[in-house]
Amino acid sequence: MTQPSPMIEVTNLDKYYGTFHALKNIDLTVHQGEKVVICGPSGSGKSTLIRCFNGLEWHNSGRLVIDGIEVYKDAKEIRELRQEVGMVFQQFNLFPHLTVLENLMIGPMKVRKITKTQAEETARNYLDRVHIPEQADKYPAQLSGGQQQRVAIARSLCMETRIMLFDEPTSALDPEMINEVLDVMVELADTGMTMVVVTHEMGFARKVADTMVFMEAGQIVEISPPEQFFTNPSSERCRLFLNQILEH
Amino acid sequence: MTQPSPMIEVTNLDKYYGTFHALKNIDLTVHQGEKVVICGPSGSGKSTLIRCFNGLEWHNSGRLVIDGIEVYKDAKEIRELRQEVGMVFQQFNLFPHLTVLENLMIGPMKVRKITKTQAEETARNYLDRVHIPEQADKYPAQLSGGQQQRVAIARSLCMETRIMLFDEPTSALDPEMINEVLDVMVELADTGMTMVVVTHEMGFARKVADTMVFMEAGQIVEISPPEQFFTNPSSERCRLFLNQILEH
Amino acid sequence: MQEFLRKIRWPDYVIVAVLITFFGYIWLSIEGTLNYKWRWELIPSYIVGWHSGREEYFANLLLQGLAATVRISIYSGILALILGTILGIARCSANLTIRMLARTYLEFLRNVPPVVVVFIFFFFLSQQLIDALNLERWARGIARQENNQIWTFFFGEMRRFPSLVSGVIVLALFESAFVGEIVRAGIQSIPKGQREAARSIGMSRMQELRYVVLPQAMKKVVPPLANQFISLIKDSSILSLISVQELTYKTVELVASSRMIFEAWITTAAFYFVVCFGLSRIFARLEKRSEKR
Amino acid sequence: QSATQELSSESVIETIKQDGVIRIGLSLFVPWSMRDKNGDLIGFELDVGRKLAEDMGVEVEFVPTAWDGIIPALVSGNFDVIISGMSVTAQRNLTINFTDPYAYSGLAILANKELTAGMAREDLNSSDVTFAARRGATPATVIAKAFPEANLLLFDEDGASTQEVLNGNAHATMASQPTPNREAGRNPETLVVLEGELFDPRGEAFGMRKGDPDAMNFFNNWIAQNWRSGWLEERHNYWFATEEWADQVAQ
Amino acid sequence: MTDLGISRGKGQSLPKPPFYKRFFGSVFVSVAIYAIIVGLIAYGSYVGAQGMGYNWQWYRVPQFLYRNTEIGFEWGEIPIGLVATIKLSVISFLLATAIGLLVALLRLSGLVIGTAVAVGFLELIRNIPLLVLLYLFYYVLGPIFGFDRYTASILTLAVFHSALISEILRAGINAVPTGQWEAAKSIGMTPYQTYRYIILPQSVRFMLPPMTGEVVHLIKSSAIVSVIAVAELTTFGRNIISDTYMSFEIWFTIALVYLVVTLILSIGVSYLEKKYAVDQ
Numbered sequence A, B: 001m002t003q004p005s006p007m008i009e010v011t012n013l014d015k016y017y018g019t020f021h022a023l024k025n026i027d028l029t030v031h032q033g034e035k036v037v038i039c040g041p042s043g044s045g046k047s048t049l050i051r052c053f054n055g056l057e058w059h060n061s062g063r064l065v066i067d068g069i070e071v072y073k074d075a076k077e078i079r080e081l082r083q084e085v086g087m088v089f090q091q092f093n094l095f096p097h098l099t100v101l102e103n104l105m106i107g108p109m110k111v112r113k114i115t116k117t118q119a120e121e122t123a124r125n126y127l128d129r130v131h132i133p134e135q136a137d138k139y140p141a142q143l144s145g146g147q148q149q150r151v152a153i154a155r156s157l158c159m160e161t162r163i164m165l166f167d168e169p170t171s172a173l174d175p176e177m178i179n180e181v182l183d184v185m186v187e188l189a190d191t192g193m194t195m196v197v198v199t200h201e202m203g204f205a206r207k208v209a210d211t212m213v214f215m216e217a218g219q220i221v222e223i224s225p226p227e228q229f230f231t232n233p234s235s236e237r238c239r240l241f242l243n244q245i246l247e248h
Numbered sequence C: 001m002q003e004f005l006r007k008i009r010w011p012d013y014v015i016v017a018v019l020i021t022f023f024g025y026i027w028l029s030i031e032g033t034l035n036y037k038w039r040w041e042l043i044p045s046y047i048v049g050w051h052s053g054r055e056e057y058f059a060n061l062l063l064q065g066l067a068a069t070v071r072i073s074i075y076s077g078i079l080a081l082i083l084g085t086i087l088g089i090a091r092c093s094a095n096l097t098i099r100m101l102a103r104t105y106l107e108f109l110r111n112v113p114p115v116v117v118v119f120i121f122f123f124f125l126s127q128q129l130i131d132a133l134n135l136e137r138w139a140r141g142i143a144r145q146e147n148n149q150i151w152t153f154f155f156g157e158m159r160r161f162p163s164l165v166s167g168v169i170v171l172a173l174f175e176s177a178f179v180g181e182i183v184r185a186g187i188q189s190i191p192k193g194q195r196e197a198a199r200s201i202g203m204s205r206m207q208e209l210r211y212v213v214l215p216q217a218m219k220k221v222v223p224p225l226a227n228q229f230i231s232l233i234k235d236s237s238i239l240s241l242i243s244v245q246e247l248t249y250k251t252v253e254l255v256a257s258s259r260m261i262f263e264a265w266i267t268t269a270a271f272y273f274v275v276c277f278g279l280s281r282i283f284a285r286l287e288k289r290s291e292k293r
Numbered sequence D: 001q002s003a004t005q006e007l008s009s010e011s012v013i014e015t016i017k018q019d020g021v022i023r024i025g026l027s028l029f030v031p032w033s034m035r036d037k038n039g040d041l042i043g044f045e046l047d048v049g050r051k052l053a054e055d056m057g058v059e060v061e062f063v064p065t066a067w068d069g070i071i072p073a074l075v076s077g078n079f080d081v082i083i084s085g086m087s088v089t090a091q092r093n094l095t096i097n098f099t100d101p102y103a104y105s106g107l108a109i110l111a112n113k114e115l116t117a118g119m120a121r122e123d124l125n126s127s128d129v130t131f132a133a134r135r136g137a138t139p140a141t142v143i144a145k146a147f148p149e150a151n152l153l154l155f156d157e158d159g160a161s162t163q164e165v166l167n168g169n170a171h172a173t174m175a176s177q178p179t180p181n182r183e184a185g186r187n188p189e190t191l192v193v194l195e196g197e198l199f200d201p202r203g204e205a206f207g208m209r210k211g212d213p214d215a216m217n218f219f220n221n222w223i224a225q226n227w228r229s230g231w232l233e234e235r236h237n238y239w240f241a242t243e244e245w246a247d248q249v250a251q
Numbered sequence E: 001m002t003d004l005g006i007s008r009g010k011g012q013s014l015p016k017p018p019f020y021k022r023f024f025g026s027v028f029v030s031v032a033i034y035a036i037i038v039g040l041i042a043y044g045s046y047v048g049a050q051g052m053g054y055n056w057q058w059y060r061v062p063q064f065l066y067r068n069t070e071i072g073f074e075w076g077e078i079p080i081g082l083v084a085t086i087k088l089s090v091i092s093f094l095l096a097t098a099i100g101l102l103v104a105l106l107r108l109s110g111l112v113i114g115t116a117v118a119v120g121f122l123e124l125i126r127n128i129p130l131l132v133l134l135y136l137f138y139y140v141l142g143p144i145f146g147f148d149r150y151t152a153s154i155l156t157l158a159v160f161h162s163a164l165i166s167e168i169l170r171a172g173i174n175a176v177p178t179g180q181w182e183a184a185k186s187i188g189m190t191p192y193q194t195y196r197y198i199i200l201p202q203s204v205r206f207m208l209p210p211m212t213g214e215v216v217h218l219i220k221s222s223a224i225v226s227v228i229a230v231a232e233l234t235t236f237g238r239n240i241i242s243d244t245y246m247s248f249e250i251w252f253t254i255a256l257v258y259l260v261v262t263l264i265l266s267i268g269v270s271y272l273e274k275k276y277a278v279d280q
């Protein structure tokens, strides 16, 4: 694998919630076009880490460089950063008072200040990409979970971001709907988007991941390519975790 | 397979929620010691069906005979029925204001009117059986999900019921905890308890089920032994569902 | 301090300026245009005074009123709790008749102004009740006795006992509606799963209520009940309209006798504030502590 | 039992004798009744009530009641009689009975000393003079009738009109005695009560529930006696004309 | 597989619920019993009061609702009072909303002194009885700022309810899930844009029902200004009573008028609540 320019560089990052040490000395580099899958037990800090990547949480020390720009706590800078970094949440977080189309258009129109027609064109384009062009005029509450999550992905894509973060995008879904979302994510991966995904869907990880990251108790315990990660993880804790997950 | 006396007999059962036809013409017999696993897509009526079995819901027409007694909507009789039929819920539903031990003892003491010492003895006995004797004095909120669900199972067992119903007992659990609950259920199955389990854990189903039931849209689409169910289901819908579930 | 000053931003200064102007204006108009003669020095003697006849310290009007307010609040709080719990359970009853009766009572009380409710209850209910029980004679009998200190401690001046009783009844009836709603909300906030679990181990409806629902509901109900108690203390001031001798009424009397309008009302407001605010702090702290446990 | 016997056994006089106590309803109004520095009730009514009880040979119990609830409270039996400086009006009389008056008080003029220096009562009827009064109250109508030439400022409060006179914004106001006397006593350097006959004097009487001739007879006779003996007048003078009691109260 | 006939051998079919249970359980019977009980209570108190010598004069009540004089039709005191009450309430409510918005914004502003002032104001208002507040405004602040009883009542009601309204507004804003803030942030919106396009449109839904409830509350508390004789429904009621001494009849009529008005509004509230719950 050649190594293009790094999109996310984390060095020595620490993060506290009050006195609770949530992230301990994290080092991680994500290159352009790379797909990173993060897994680990509940409470290990996976969400906290990727929320740092688009400034929803602030690190207390260490360096975090996104696309060549170091992230500080500055309202204006961080807003620009967020336009480069899309995020898909476990709970979808669609805007319930707007239709699907409006959900997709509001970001480009209000933040990027593009015209309504242009925004609508982009929105319909991405709705196609997530395979639900026919739902454009419904409200989020009228959609199934899987459809909602695909809208959420499209909403991020509409901002034409260069990096996409996913925080357990399928764990709030019924088993039957997990696939349709994962399929969209696989397609997205094929376009060459830089992706950081927190998930326990190991089938998906096997298919798309360039790098697997295993976290525990706020630390990164293992970073390795998927072949090695699934067959021969270097840490005992990671092996146990995989067994638990894959058994049933 | 010999056919001992039937514990649950459902004939021609229909159930409406208002005008919504939730169960349509259900026929099912569960014999003593038999393990039945029910699966099917969300909203297909699985919960509704087993909730009829211990009178949490009322059928509108048809016959439902539990252990030889036909079930009508009569508060007193149904209470006796419930002492024969235990139920384990998806959300555990432990009593949060009581310790684990008190959770186990309150039923036998207040309903069966046995003495405190006796109740405690039974309770400790069943806590052993679910492998958490050391948690007796904690409150439910202090336990992990898996431990809570095992307490819930023990609580049902303490009533010395003859039939146990499980409604997706593992679906609210973190992946790591599913196993410990399933293990307890497998052990329970080995004791010869009559069990009706709604679950999507097909590994478990393969291991213990005598009969697999597949429901869709309020109807039983398929009843067959597990060998046939997993390898060669007779209905197309069922096959599709299994594919969905087993893929990842 | 440095830290604090650093956090202050320009709108803060605007706010401070507005406040200073406001209070400055009040001060100027009292001192300048109104010619009002402050007599704050008299207020303490109306709280605890030196009795010129009996030659001893005694609780004067304001403190008497405060004591009466506290008594009334406690007694009607207890009564309202009992009535309200019954009402709340009735609201969740399986029987439609009981539910509708409870609902009627409640809607009446919640949709009619407290002032109107107080007058209606006073003239219709409590006076009749007092007459029927012959409370007046009984209370006077006690007031004439030599050793009535205990009675006086609990109920104040025994000759005014009937007025205390009607105050307590009126207030309790009025507040019971709100307590009832709190209890009902508490009962209904218990997840359906809890009732189902109770039922599926064979409990009867009573057992379900007694061992599963009420114990949990009680815990949830305590904080809103505490707040309701504070409301009750405040609402008790309305009783002054039916001449119950509590703090507000005593203040009216004091103002009528001494014309210390400003001082008396400010003092009374401060009394209510201290009692209510103090209680709300205490309740908040207790709640936090019980949460920790 | 004959009808008359029945009537007299239902009289409030009977219950007073039975209970050994007379309950008197009153509402605080200086100097009819007020709280002294000890928080005890004093005033003209209290003297009247105590003497009445003493003459009847029973205890006395005063029931302080808000003014606008005093008649309903009497009707519903909270006390036996109202002795609270209540003047006799036709409207009130439709609902309760009144005895013969036991006191007479009327309106007096309270003037600013400086502004009205050297003026007689008649001089006030001029367009240079400004009166202050409470909107809708009797004084306002009386002023308009007695001093048609003068200006009249209307306020919502009794206190407000006094304050206006005190501040020199109005020459005079009118109020029922003894308020003017007291105000003048409190501010002797600025305020003065103009000499002369009281305006519109009305009688104040005891109020009773209807249909009780026995009590009516008893109270009327008691009032007549004490009027003749001069006791009522003496007490009235003490409370209304003098300031001897002023140091008992924080005025 | 199974013979249904045999299964009867062990357990007899259970009897249906007994007749009396089904009888008392039915809606019609329940409503009938309810009506009987309410009727008995009403009749009992009527006869009871009469027995105590109270002289019911309901026939005198209609003249206070309307009159047909020579001049023509004329509204009575009670409808006039009701209009006054509503006017008083509406003015107070508008003022209260303005003050409440100011206080809520101060609290959410993050300003050090601003927040402290807002909290101080809220605690002060919340811990003083409305009646005492009214006396403070009328007797203490009235002369200072030179306002009359009507202004004093409006200010009292507005200030008292502004504390409650500011809490409603704040709760409405806080009721929008944090996920919405995060989603808006993560597509790069500014705080102002987030408020404008995401938070406020959603929080209106949370605020509308309690705000309507607050109107009902305000109408009820407006009755207290009768204490300082401001012309409104309760004051007129008390005036009528002091003229006619028909306390029972008039109080019941007044209560009924309030009940009708507030019930209509309450029904409106629950309609709003349902409507917005469905949209959700």
Ligand SMILES: Nc1ncnc2c1ncn2[C@@H]1O[C@H](COP(=O)(O)OP(=O)(O)OP(=O)(O)O)[C@@H](O)[C@H]1O
Pocket (backbone or CB within 6 Å): A017, A020, A022, A040, A041, A042, A043, A044, A045, A046, A047, A048, A049
């Ligand atoms: N806002 C917060 N304040 C305090 N502690 C927090 C906060 N958010 C998270 N934590 C704590 O930080 C730790 C890491 O949380 P995080 O959400 O990153 O875990 P996670 O790996 O995403 O877990 P999960 O799989 O359950 O989502 C947890 O112990 C959590 O309790």
Ligand SMILES: Nc1ncnc2c1ncn2[C@@H]1O[C@H](COP(=O)(O)OP(=O)(O)OP(=O)(O)O)[C@@H](O)[C@H]1O
Pocket (backbone or CB within 6 Å): B017, B020, B022, B040, B041, B042, B043, B044, B045, B046, B047, B048, B049
């Ligand atoms: N109390 C109720 N009132 C009205 N409809 C209901 C009620 N309970 C369930 N339903 C409807 O009945 C149908 C069957 O519900 P049920 O809970 O039995 O499904 P399920 O198979 O258990 O689904 P899941 O896997 O999601 O638990 C669903 O469409 C549901 O919406």
Ligand SMILES: [Mg+2]
Pocket (backbone or CB within 6 Å): A046, A047, A048, A167, A168
């Ligand atoms: Mg997480």
Ligand SMILES: [Mg+2]
Pocket (backbone or CB within 6 Å): B046, B047, B048, B167, B168
């Ligand atoms: Mg279910």
